[in-house]
Amino acid sequence: MNYYLRKAAFYLAALWAAVTLNFVIPRMLPGNPVDILMAKLQQRGGTVDPAARKAYETLLGTGGDGSVVQEYLSYLGNLLRGELGVSVSAFPAKVSDVIADSLPWTIVLVGLSTLLSFLLGVGLGALVGWKRGTWLDSLVPATTVLSAVPYFWLALILVALLSTSLGWFPLNGGYDVVLDPGWDGEFLGSAIYHGILPALTIVISSIGGWLLGMRNMMVSAMSEDYVLTARAKGLKNSRIMIRYAARNAVLPSVAGFAISLGFVVSGSIVTELVFSYPGIGSKLLQAVQNNDYALMQGIFLVITIAVLGANLAVDLLYGLIDARTRDRSAVS
Known part of the structure; x- marks a missing residue:
């Protein structure tokens, strides 16, 4: 029990530190989001008086008469109430609404792509490691080269080949613009069709790392005593590979996969940019370009919670699987 309490306390402290940095870092950037918002309103033919500017400063929580400490306390209070502020780049939409609209696209695209690349990479890696020294070893340098290719270059090659030349997939977008978003079969089919090429880019780029690891x-596992003992008992090779070697060899990959799931919510900015995909990565880029403090803070907060949650899940899982982890923690 002490092990789990210490872990919970550690991650609560890490969450507080991350939330504090999330408040400080955007305010160190040059520019003022209120000035950007005022400029946008003036470009649309509107006039802004001092009272309206004061109202926007209060709304966005920056540039007001209050101290930084007061803004920080107000920021923490808003977080506890689930209020993330108003987005400058998507004004007058709330940050929570912007994130809620874009996050499902990223979770589906990057999440499924990460899962697929993990399963393929681990499965192929186990087979290549079991049959090391055969022609299957050629998969390692081939997939490693693909992993070293920059995302945007691979994405552009796939677009030129599969979209422009062959016309198999659409060039960009998350769905057919003539359709209304919903849970009907036509829209879901269009969303899947538009997501195949971005997903293929992510899978090709990341499968090599899982395979090599x-x-x-x-x-390494095949040289362990328990594998040699299993061979001496005359067990089937398939049973030894799956139940003994692969079962233990996959543990570091499972930990890495859990952590990578935490970064799923951050999206793949380059991939989403190339394919004009309506995910959280494109919203983050838009927020940075417009000095949108509130949206940046909201997205970073979601990413932070996801990453910390994934790490906490891995620690707790290891504590359940391997009692030695809890024992070493108790001794230290």
């Missing part, structure tokens, strides 16, 4: 751990 699993292959190396598999080779």
Whole structure:
């Protein structure tokens, strides 16, 4: 029990530190979001008086008469109430609404792509490690080269080949613009069709890392005593590979996969930009370009919670699986 309490206390402290940095860092950037908002309103033909500016400063929580400490306390209070402020780049939309609209797109695209690349990479890595020294070893340098290719370059190649030349997939967007978003079959089919090419880019770019890591751990596991004992007992090779070698070799990959799931919510900014995909990554880029403090803070907060949650889940899982983890923690 002490192990889990210490872990919970540590991650609560880490969350507080991350929330504090989330408040401080955007305010260190040059520019003022209120000035940007005022300029946008004037470009649309509107006139802004001092009273309106004061109202916007209060609304956005920056540039007012209050001290930074008061803004920080107000920021924490708003977080506890679930109020993330108003987005400058998507004014007058709330930050929570902007995130809620874009986050599902990223979770589906990047989440499923990460899961698929993990399963393929780990499966191929286990097979390559088990049959090391055969022609299957050629998969390692091939996939490693693909992992080293920049995202945007690979995405542009796939667009030129599969979209422009062959016309198999659409060039950009998350769905057919003539359709109304909803849960009907036509819209879901369009969303899946538009997401295949971005997902393929992510899978090709990331599968090599999972394959190489699993292959190396598999080779190491095969020299362990429990594998040699299983061979001496005359067990089937398939049983030894899956139940003994791969089962233990996959643990580091599972930890890495859990952590990578935490970064799913941050999206793949370059991929979403190339394909004009309506995910959280494009919203984050838009927020940075417009000095949108509130939206940046909201997105960073979601990313922070996801990453800390994933790390906490891994620690707790290891504590349940391996009692030695709890024992070492108790000794220290």
